[in-house]
Amino acid sequence: MAFNHPGGEKLTRRLLALTALPQGAKLLDFGCGVGGAMRLAASEFGFDIIGIDSDRGMVNACKLQGLNAVLSKNNVVDFPSLSFDGVIAECVLSLTDSRAETLHEFWCVLKRGGKLGISDIFEKGREEILQNELETAGFTVRVWEYHSREIGAYVAQAIMDGKDCADFDRYGKDTGYYLAVAEKP
Helix, strand or coil, X not given: CCCCCCCHHHHHHHHHHHCCCCCCCEEEEEXXXXXXXXXXXXXXXXXXXXXXXXXXXHHHHHHHCCCCEEECCCXXXXXXXXXXXXXXXXXXXXXXXXXXXXXXXXXXXEEEEEXXXXXXXXXXXXXXXXXXXXXXXXXXXXXXXXXXXXXHHHHHHHHHCCCCCHXXXXXXXXXXXXXXXXXXX
């Protein structure tokens, strides 16, 4: 699956559109996987994109496709401050060791007015905590959408494909999925 998250390519396209970044914007794909979002961001949105992933196999898969991806050590965003117009993180922020630290790193690498686009799982009823974490990191939340119904279709397809879906059972029946766009003022 090139878009290995609920909502797949359709939700990635929506996330990229909602960032409202102009063509040529420099974008970081945190947890880029095999590069599905990178290809879409470059071909349909005209973004100058670089991916980062902690899995060497994923980075190599991107490079074999001619995509610009680098290996991250311990999910560290190792780029100079003010390097990007936007950052996207799809179905990966919930897997980081320290969400607060990762959000701070995103804030540092974004230029003023830069956009952070996230789609990820969450525990229903804890949305306010996630929004507060974004605000504590210095972001202003501009968009917050629920896409929890996408989980069922994703998990069913993943099971049919023989994939492990343990992360989507983390919160049991209270597992939700959201899309958010936040801005660095």
